[in-house]
Amino acid sequence: MMKKREIIACLKANEKISDYELSIVQKDSRELFYVLDHLEINRAVKIEDITVKVYVSDQKKTGVSTVIVTAADDEKSLNVKLKKAVTKAKAAGNEYYPLPEKTVNLKTKPSAKRDLNMIAVKAAKAVFKADHYRNGWINSTEIFVSELHREFLNSKGIDHQSEEFRIEIECIPTWSNKKEEYELYKFYESGKIDYRKITEEIDEILNMAKARSKALTLKDIELPKDLKVLVKGDMRDEIVWNLASDLSYANVYMKQNHYQKGDVLSENPFDLTMRAQVAGCSRSRRFDDHGVVLSSRKLIDKGIVRNSYGDIRFGYYLKEKKISGRLPVCVVKGEGTPYRKGPHLVIENFSAPQLESDSGYWGGEVRLARYFDGKKYIPLTGFSIAGEIYEDLKHVEFSKEQDSSPSYQGPKYLIFKGVKIS
Amino acid sequence: MLEGYLKKRIPDAEKLVGELRKYYDYVSVLGNYVKTKQIVVSTHSNSIDEVDNECGFVIKVYKDGRYAEYSCNDIRGLKAKDVIKAVRLDDVVSGDFKVAMLEEKEHTEDYLREDPSDLSDRQITDLLNKTRKQLEESDDRVINVMTRYSCRQTSKIFVSEKKQLSQKYDWVNVVLLTVVREGDVIKSNYHAEGEADSALALKKFAEDAPGVLDIALKMLKAKPVKPGKYTIITDPSISGLIAHEAFGHGVEMDMFVKNRAKAIDYVGKYVASSLVDMYDGAASCLSAASYFFDDDGVEAHSTQIIKKGILQTGISDCLSAMELGTEPTGNGRRQDYQRKVYTRMTNTWFGPGKDKYEDMIRSVKHGYLLCQTNNGMEDPKNWQIQCTASYGLEIKDGEFTGEMIAPVVISGYVIDLLSSISMVSEEVTVHGSGMCGKGHKEWVYVSDGGPYLKAEAKLG
Numbered sequence: 060m061m062k063k064r065e066i067i068a069c070l071k072a073n074e075k076i077s078d079y080e081l082s083i084v085q086k087d088s089r090e091l092f093y094v095l096d097h098l099e100i101n102r103a104v105k106i107e108d109i110t111v112k113v114y115v116s117d118q119k120k121t122g123v124s125t126v127i128v129t130a131a132d133d134e135k136s137l138n139v140k141l142k143k144a145v146t147k148a149k150a151a152g153n154e155y156y157p158l159p160e161k162t163v164n165l166k167t168k169p170s171a172k173r174d175l176n177m178i179a180v181k182a183a184k185a186v187f188k189a190d191h192y193r194n195g196w197i198n199s200t201e202i203f204v205s206e207l208h209r210e211f212l213n214s215k216g217i218d219h220q221s222e223e224f225r226i227e228i229e230c231i232p233t234w235s236n237k238k239e240e241y242e243l244y245k246f247y248e249s250g251k252i253d254y255r256k257i258t259e260e261i262d263e264i265l266n267m268a269k270a271r272s273k274a275l276t277l278k279d280i281e282l283p284k285d286l287k288v289l290v291k292g293d294m295r296d297e298i299v300w301n302l303a304s305d306l307s308y309a310n311v312y313m314k315q316n317h318y319q320k321g322d323v324l325s326e327n328p329f330d331l332t333m334r335a336q337v338a339g340c341s342r343s344r345r346f347d348d349h350g351v352v353l354s355s356r357k358l359i360d361k362g363i364v365r366n367s368y369g370d371i372r373f374g375y376y377l378k379e380k381k382i383s384g385r386l387p388v389c390v391v392k393g394e395g396t397p398y399r400k401g402p403h404l405v406i407e408n409f410s411a412p413q414l415e416s417d418s419g420y421w422g423g424e425v426r427l428a429r430y431f432d433g434k435k436y437i438p439l440t441g442f443s444i445a446g447e448i449y450e451d452l453k454h455v456e457f458s459k460e461q462d463s464s465p466s467y468q469g470p471k472y473l474i475f476k477g478v479k480i481s
Numbered sequence: 482m483l484e485g486y487l488k489k490r491i492p493d494a495e496k497l498v499g500e501l502r503k504y505y506d507y508v509s510v511l512g513n514y515v516k517t518k519q520i521v522v523s524t525h526s527n528s529i530d531e532v533d534n535e536c537g538f539v540i541k542v543y544k545d546g547r548y549a550e551y552s553c554n555d556i557r558g559l560k561a562k563d564v565i566k567a568v569r570l571d572d573v574v575s576g577d578f579k580v581a582m583l584e585e586k587e588h589t590e591d592y593l594r595e596d597p598s599d600l601s602d603r604q605i606t607d608l609l610n611k612t613r614k615q616l617e618e619s620d621d622r623v624i625n626v627m628t629r630y631s632c633r634q635t636s637k638i639f640v641s642e643k644k645q646l647s648q649k650y651d652w653v654n655v656v657l658l659t660v661v662r663e664g665d666v667i668k669s670n671y672h673a674e675g676e677a678d679s680a681l682a683l684k685k686f687a688e689d690a691p692g693v694l695d696i697a698l699k700m701l702k703a704k705p706v707k708p709g710k711y712t713i714i715t716d717p718s719i720s721g722l723i724a725h726e727a728f729g730h731g732v733e734m735d736m737f738v739k740n741r742a743k744a745i746d747y748v749g750k751y752v753a754s755s756l757v758d759m760y761d762g763a764a765s766c767l768s769a770a771s772y773f774f775d776d777d778g779v780e781a782h783s784t785q786i787i788k789k790g791i792l793q794t795g796i797s798d799c800l801s802a803m804e805l806g807t808e809p810t811g812n813g814r815r816q817d818y819q820r821k822v823y824t825r826m827t828n829t830w831f832g833p834g835k836d837k838y839e840d841m842i843r844s845v846k847h848g849y850l851l852c853q854t855n856n857g858m859e860d861p862k863n864w865q866i867q868c869t870a871s872y873g874l875e876i877k878d879g880e881f882t883g884e885m886i887a888p889v890v891i892s893g894y895v896i897d898l899l900s901s902i903s904m905v906s907e908e909v910t911v912h913g914s915g916m917c918g919k920g921h922k923e924w925v926y927v928s929d930g931g932p933y934l935k936a937e938a939k940l941g
Contacts, residue, residue, distance in 0.1 A: 129536030131486035147529035411858030481708035
C-alpha cells in the first residue's frame, strides 16, 4: 500500500484540490467459527483501508469526491484518480461549507501488544463454559477479536489518531423440549475483555431459549387491555436513536424532522444527551468522520427539545454556533417507574425489531416475551407488537434498572402503554 | 475486461499456492477487485463518488480436518511463513470433528459480462437531474428527491492447484427516493431498478419515476392496518421477499450443518401449495447476483428448491456440501475479501403460474394488494416469518377501494403462508436491487421476485 506521505504529496501536488481528508484504518483481527463446539474455520485479517476525500470549493460551492486507495495504486495511478476526482467534485458541487479547522490533535498511546489469537481462544472458552445444560446447547458461535488503528488527517492541519479494541461474539443458543427445538440470537460486543461477562451473557441467552421452549402463545392466554409493554436491547436502542436522528442537523435542514426546538416531547420529563465517550459503550469515539473533536450535546432537557447535533456540513447550513460533530452514544436519563407490581409484558427477543422513521411504526414479530400477570412471569412467543412511536413517546416511562449497549446508556427498559399486541 | 491488476497477480497467486502446498493439503487464493461508481443527485446533496470499493485477497488453507483463512491487501511479496504464522492456533478449543478436504476438478476459464452502454458522468447526471427537477416541481409537498445511479464492476480471480478462473461482471442500479410532507406527516417511497445495462436501467427509472411520487403522496393519507388475518395478493417484490425469507434462508445448507434449519427434515415433503415452484441460483436468471463462479471457485448453478409444493433440495457453499456429503451449488459468497464464505442466496424467485392478475384481484372478497419490499426476517429453525411491505391497497368485492394502508407487516408460520397460496400469476419479475444479511451482518447483493401470489396471511 502507498505510504501516508506519498498520498499527501500527491494531494498537495494537485493545485485544483482545495482541501482534502485522508482516513487510514489498519485492522488486525482473529476470528473463530464454531459449529456446536467444533472449530470449523479460523481466520486472520490484516489489512489497511485508505480513503481520500477530495474537495473543490469556491465561495459558493463545495464539491467532494471520494477516492479509495488500494494496493493496486501507485503514484501514477493515484494522480489519475485524483484528477478524475477533481472533475467529479466540480461537477457535483453543493452549497458551500467549510472543513473543520484544527483545534487540538488527538493522539493515543499505542496499547501494549495484545495476543489476539489467545484472546479469541479464551473468549471461546468463556462461551463454552456456559454450555453445560442437558437440553440446551450452543449451536453455532462466531468470535471476532479486532484491533483498529485509525488515523485522520485533513488539509487544515487536523491529525488525529485513535486505537480501538473490540470483541464481538455471535451466538445461537438452542433448547429442546423433546418435541421441538427452539433457538434465539445473541450478538455480544464489547471494547473490554471480560470473560466472566461473556459466560454470564451466554448463560442468560441459553436460559431465554429454554423459556421460549416452554412459551405459550396468545391462543393459550388472554392479555389484559392497556398492558404496559417493556422493550430493551436493540428495539430500545432503535427507538432512542430514531429520536436522536430526528434531531440531526441533516434531518432538520431537509425538513424531515418530526420535532422542533421547544417542542414538549413527553409528559414524563427525560434527558437525552449525545456523548462522545461513555464507559462500556464500544462505539465511543473521540473524533468524527470529518475530524471534529467530539464532546457532548444535550438534545432533550426535561422532555423539551433543546438542540440538534450532527456533522459539519448541515450544522454550517443551519448556522449552528458550535457544531457538535457526529456523536456516537445516546445517554438517556429518566425517572424510574415502579412497574413490577402490576401486569406487564417484557419483550425479550424480536425476530427483527423494526422502526420506520417516517410513519413512526415500530414493533415486529416477538420470539420471546415474559408476561407478568401480577403473580408470576409466563413466557410467551409467536405474536407481534406494533406501535406509533411519535404517539407512544408522549407517554414513555423508564425502568429504574440501568443498562448500556455499544451506543446507548440509560434505563434498561422503555415502558409503553397502548401498544397493539396480536 | 478483467481488472489488469488482478491479471498481474495470477502468477503471484500460483507461486503462493505452490509454496503453501508444502505445508497444507489444500490451498486456494481468491482475489477481489470491485469498483463502484456512484452518482447521487438530490434536492440537498450531489456527489460523484467511488463507494464500496475493495481490492484484496483471501488465502484458504486446509490441514488436519480444519480450514483457515488469511485476508490481506496484496499477495505480491507475501511469504508462506506470514500466512502460517497468522492462522496458527497454539491452544485450540474444539471437539474432535474433522471437516473433509475440498476435492476439485481441473478447470481453467475466463468469464466476462460488461455493461454494453458507455454513458458519461454528465449524461447520467443530466438524466437524474431532469427527473429530480420534474418531481420537485410537480407538487409543493415534495421535500426531498434523491436519485442514485451506481455501477458495480466486479473482477475476481480464483487460483488453486487445479483451478485458474477469472471473471468480470457489471451490475447497474438506479434508485429513486421521494420524501413528501403535509403538516407533521412525512412519508417516503422508493423504487429501484437493476439491470446489466446502464441505458436500460436509466430508461426504466425515468418511466417509473412519476408513479413513485404518486404513491408517496397517497401514503400521506394511508392508515395503519387493523391487525388480523386477510386475503392478500402480493406484488412480485413481496412475492420475492417471501421466497427469500421463507425458503431462501431456510435452505441455506450451512444452516443444515448447524442443525439450524427445519427444512432438512422436509426434503421430499410438501412445504407449500402444489401451485408453488421456487428457484435460486446465480445462473437461474440475469440479475444482481448473477456471477459466473462463487467465492469457492464453484461455477454458478440454477437450483430448483420447491417443485409443485414439494421441497427438493437446499443450496450450499463448498464447506457445507463437504460436511453434508452433497454437491456444492455455487452459493458460497463473501461480503468482501475480509470476510468468511457462507452459504448465501443469489437470485431467488417463485416460478410462474397460470392465473391472470385481473382474475386474482376480482377473486378477493376483502383483502389487500401488498406492494414494495421494505424488509424481512427469517427464522429457519422455527419457521416464523416477518415481511414488511411499504404499503397495501384495499380490495373489496374484487375492486380497489382507493384506501391505502402503510406500512404492512406480514407475519406467521411459513408453511401456513405458503400452503395458503391459491392463485399464481403468469408473469415473473425479478428485482435486482436488494441486499441481504445473514443473521444481522454479512451483507451481499441479491435479487428476488416472482409472480403475483394470492394467499391468506396475518397482517399487523
